[in-house]
Amino acid sequence: MSAVSEQGAVPANRLDRRKARTRQALVDAAVRLIAEGRGQQASIQEITDAADIGFGSFYNHFESKEQLFQTASGEVLDRWAKMIDGACTDRRDPAEVFAVSLRISGRLAWAHPEIAGFITGAGLELVDAPSGLAPHALRDIRAGQAAGRFTVPDAEIALSAVAGGLLGLLRLHQRHPGRVTESSVDDLAEACLRLLGLRAAEARRIAQLPLPRAGSS
Amino acid sequence: MSAVSEQGAVPANRLDRRKARTRQALVDAAVRLIAEGRGQQASIQEITDAADIGFGSFYNHFESKEQLFQTASGEVLDRWAKMIDGACTDRRDPAEVFAVSLRISGRLAWAHPEIAGFITGAGLELVDAPSGLAPHALRDIRAGQAAGRFTVPDAEIALSAVAGGLLGLLRLHQRHPGRVTESSVDDLAEACLRLLGLRAAEARRIAQLPLPRAGSS
DNA sequence: ATTATCTATAGATCTATAGATAATGC
């Protein structure tokens, strides 16, 4: 048995590196297929074709389609979470954390189209994903409620609405790239802050705060 | 060729009535399967089993699974639209029309669980459905923008957020029936009105207006 | 006699695996 490489570490020898490349090709193909809206629907043959590897190699890495798609989702969600965490360090106000997170997420449409495509392909199920952004976002909203900053009564319903808005924006950008700009993203953040219960003026101010320079990517 | 019966009219003879029953059994089964979250994924065999009809009868009524599911969606969307229209007659203010529509839709969780189940099963794709509620809701939001009542800049993104909120509420009710009440629905409507740009006090007032008695159903 | 439904099945996928081939380790 070859040594299990740490997350992100480059495997020690060439054989393991080749193996890692094949696996990554499968994961990337899965992400593309999800982005095209035919996630679970694609056959394993289509997946291995898209990954440009032999059909049988699939089973060297995953036991089933479900397992591959779960792995692929987890990987993209991790990247997304890291982007947001990078941009939110040293923010205290839950409303600011929330707004920055949403504005960064909307900007994925330009900064990381493959993540944006995955998000629109995955749809609202993202809100239910136990690992990923949903728990993080829920915590932000609940912190805002506890601080008396958000008056909306149910955090889960509010999160679902915010996620719906983000999905709407990302999908609109895919279909009509010209109709969505960074300022549309900020408008969405502003509207969501009002939904959460902030006064209009305060929502506008927070949705316009300067964003940190694009993070580690 | 037997006479094509008008929409909703009872067919003239017993043969046509039997045929209509079989077809309806298929449509109802499709709606149930969508509600269970395995719409297109179910095999035709599963569909005919759920409808309790012979396998081959499927092809007497539909050419493909896609066609059945499209028909089933169209039918439920029609019922939904009729409920809303019934409740919104003689309302002029776009904000009121919007709020009543949303409050009626949320109350489907109790009044018409099969419609609510279909909505949660279908997900955000509903916003893109060309026939159905989306165009109707979009018109309401645009009317509100034109009247200067809604300040949110992009109607489509706002609609997607509202739809996300509704889906979140309906799903929450499915998983934890106790945690959602009619007043949760009104809270959601209030939050959505704020998102659209109404002042907090005005949003509250409109979300609390009396609803008409349950309509024709 | 006509029409819809049902049962059975051919043909087309799709999944999972076995065995052959190619690449790397030592």
Next chain:
DNA sequence: ATTATCTATAGATCTATAGATAATGC
């Protein structure tokens, strides 16, 4: 020599249709 990849294929679905059966019309 070892390990991953690739090709080929058996077995399990799934779809679409043909032909038999049951229900209704006239």
